[in-house]
Structure formats: C-alpha cells, structure tokens
Amino acid sequence: MAQTNRSLIPGFRPALTFTIVYLSLLVLIPLSALLLKSLGYGPSQWFTLLTSPRVLAAFRVSLSTSLLAAAINVVFGLLLAWVLVRYPLPFKRVFDALIDLPFALPTAVAGIVLTAIYARNGWLGQYLEPLGFPVAFTPTGITVALIFIGMPFVVRTVQPVLQDLDPAEEEAASSLGASRLQVFTKIIFPNILPALLTGFALAFARGIGEYGSVIFIAGNRPLVSEVVPLLIMTKLEQYDYVGATVIGMAMLILSFALLLIINVLQAWTRRRAGAL
C-alpha cells in the first residue's frame, strides 16, 4: 500500500502529515478550544444568551450591514474589475494597486480615517449630516466601513475570470445577431457568476467578523449600532469568557451555514455555466 502511494505521488506521506499538523495547529485546535469552552454553558443558557434582545439586535446589525455591503461590493466591484480589464486607462497600474489598499491598511486605521471623514465635522460628514443623512456612528457607517474592507475581495476574484474570457465567444454571439445586453446576460454573466459569488461570500464573511474598522465608526449603541464582535469583546471585558465563546460559536455556525449555501449555489451556477 505504502509502496503504491510512494510510486504514485512522491512525498505523499510527508505532505499529508504536514497538512494535517499544520491545519490542526492553525485551525482545528483553536476551533475545538472554542467549542469546548462554549460547552461551559448548558443548552438552556445558550438559548437564554443567544435570544437576549441585545444579542439578537447585534446579530441583526451585523448580518444586515455585511449583506448590504457585500451586495454593493458585488455591483461596484464588478464594475471596477470590468473597467480595469476592458478599458485602456491612464495610470491603470496605479488604480490596480489601489484596489489592494484595504487589504494592506490596518483595519483600525481605516476605521479612524473613515470616521474622521464621515463625522459631522469631517470632509463629507459636514455636507451629509445637514441633509439628514448621518453616516458616522450609525449602521450606515458600519456598512460604509464594510464596503471599504470587502471591495478587494470582489474585484480580485472577478478580475482574473474576466481576463480569461475568450473574446471569440462574444464575437461569435454578436456576429450571430445578439445585442450587447444579450452578450452580457447570456455569455459574460454566466461565466463570471461563480467568481462573483465567491467574492460576495468572502466579502460577507469578512464583514461579519470585522472589528477593527467598524468599532470606530459604529457608535456602538446597544440595540442600534452594536455589532456581534463588539458584544464578544464586551463579554470578555466583563470576564464572561464562556458567554463570549458562546456568541463566537453562534457566529461561526451561522457564517458556516451561509458560506455553505453560497458554495452550493456556486456549484450549481458553475454546472449551469458549463452546460451552456
């Protein structure tokens, strides 16, 4: 058995051992620790904690802002990727590099900068607030921060797919009489949809867990603009380690379920795209 393995894939054993050890150290052990610690609460305590109004409200805020931000990123991320791939822009490389900036910038810095801009005495806030559209210290502010943080995920997943699209397909379609809209909806969109969904999933998952940038702009009012990660921090700061891990577990399960749904959806669209 071992011999066949060795001949088939050289270095199979060390590779497998390495993968298991590495993943255990980085992912599995911390996750099991989280699970174990959260079991310090019985089912009824889990239920009481997770259905308390503040926790529910925080989940509502976190989910709605991350969903909205991810959706906005899908639309405008696609647009950005499109422009970067298809149009000859001056300083294209500079723009391209700018896309990665939210990855590179410490999230706290992003949060502080966004707050400074959107606060009522900031560059943009001074015009937005009098119009009855306050951004900083409201859920809108959270969404803005999450759009900033999530933007590169969509652009960077869609961009390579757009680049690899065979122009021959589009040319063939239009020479067969397809309108521009038809070319987009029938040829381009099905091809990039899986990548778009991946970008959406990544941006969304990142948004749900985001703490650094959100905390400065959120205002952090209970029931209004308190996000789940803040609630976890608050629990920790009150020495309620078990409560914190319970909320953490709930968040993990929820994110996992949502990502699973998106993955299934993605597999489905990919099959459909392949079938076309």
Place this chain on the structure above:
Amino acid sequence: MKLKFHAALAALLIGASGVLHAADVKLLNVSYDPTRELYEQYNVAFAKYWKEKTGDNVTIQQSHGGSGKQARSVIDGLGADVVTLALADDIDAIADKSKLIAPDWLARLPKNSSPYTSTIVFLVRKGNPKNIKDWDDLVRKGVSVVTPNPKTSGGARWNFIAAWEYAKRKYGGEAQAKDFVAKLYQNVPVLDSGARGSTTTFVERGVGDVLISWENEAFLAVKELGPDKFDIVAPPLSVLAEPSVAVVDKNVQRHKTEAVAKAYLEYLYSDVGQDIAGKNYYRPSEEKFAAKYASQFPKLELFTIDSAFGGWKNATQKFFVDGAIFDQIYLK
C-alpha cells in the same frame, strides 16, 4: 569571515556579561486611559530618584486602555509589575480571578491605595451654548451627551454612578434614578469603549454638546486644545473618584522586581509624585498638596462610593453585570 565570527562572539560575551552585572531594571505599569501624560512625567522623575537611591537604571513601560480591558489583559497573562487602574473593582477582579494580587491590597498603601483622586465633570463647547449647569440638563431633549460604555470603561462607571446618585437624592428613589439614567443614555449617540475614545469623539469628531469626563481629562482637553474651544462645567454634586494602584505580587516575584515596584508606587505619595499629579490635574491625596492645588479645581460636593453604595463590589453587581440596571435601561 573568521574575524567577523570572533568579533560577533566577543560582542555576545560582552553583552552577556553586561546582563549578568546589569543594574537595568524594567517595570511594566498597566494603567487606564487618561493617565498617559501623568505617568510619562512621573516615570522620568521616578527613574531619576531610583538612580540616585540605588544606582540602578529603571525603564518603565506603559500600557494604557479602558480600565476593564487592561485588568483582563493582566488576568490573561500580561506581565504587569504594577497596575494603576481607574477603580478598585478592576484590581479586585485581578485579585479574585487570577490570584496575582493579594486580597488585602487596598490596605497596603495609604489613602485606600489612591495616591490621587479625581471627580467627574462636564466638558462643554465654548460659551456653553446649551446652557448646561447640572445633571438635570443632560436629560433635556435635544442635548447630546458623550460618555463611554460602563461595561468596558472605568471612567464611564464613575459617570453612571454620579448621575444615579444625583437623581436618587434629588428625585427621592431608585425607580426615579433608573428613569433618569435611562433618559440620559437615550441622549448618548456614541458609546466608546474607553474614556480617551469618548474624548476623541467629542473633541475631534465634534459629536455631542457635553462630554461627561474625568476632571483631569477635561482640564487636559482644555489645555491641549485651547481654552477658546471648550469650557469645564462642574455640577454641584459629583463622585469622589479614587483610581487605585497596586503591586502585582506574583508578577514581581517572578520578575524579581518587588523592591522597585513597591518603591514606584510609594513614590507617588512623595512630594515629587504628588506635585506631578497636581500638575496633571489629578487631586493629590496628601493634604499638603491637596491644599496647594485646591485653587485650580472647582468646588463641589463629592460623595464616595463606599458611603453611597457600600463599595465597588456592590455597585458593580447592582449596575454593571449582565442583566443589571445598565442593561435594563436599554431594554425598556
């Protein structure tokens, strides 16, 4: 190549021998949010004193943040030699949960282990456009109040306590006090996690008509940012805030820094330490310096946490644990 190696080895040996005979001491002081400026100056003074007294060089590292957060870091293993936190309760938490500090710590230094005290005042925008004079003005419609989250900030707990006691005395009962603080927190648009965060929100971001603030923090804001921008308003009644200091016993035993850590805190009560506290707008605890700096502080009636609530343990249980009064006022 060989020469380089020898040189490196020599450097290593010299370095190592330096460590062996070193009189370099390191201290980590884990403190709360607004004490940055105070300890920056105090550390220089103490290092000088310690050098003169023992010949040793002491370097003090500082860590600042919301008081509750800082206490948790120490519990989780941050190797603080001394803690100088916003309230006794946070040091009690370290003593209870990690046993790093002996339970009798409060009695080990004079004045309840509070070398300096402070109180809670209001910082308003120049000219006091909303005419804020007293706690009652904070619950008025249209007044926007900035204060941190009492779940995470020591200063915010003092703020809450002061508002509560005022309302209880004025309106005659707990139920009325609860209504009062509920109304007050409805006027709060931003709950930061620490006192310095709230000051930033009020001062830099322009949010709010009034900042409920440590007295020293309010003075500092006025001094740093210009008296033409802010005014300090002292309510007639407020709380005597006693930030506490303690040596972290288990950590100093491990670091072999018992003597210097103890001296570091004791020196806070010396003439030099008290003077630095006063200069940084903390109220010095020793009578001589309290008198010297009395004129710089507003006169107001101060109640103590012990007289009003029987100490921090009771107050925390009553107001700030999960499901207690602070949570309830948001759920009404």
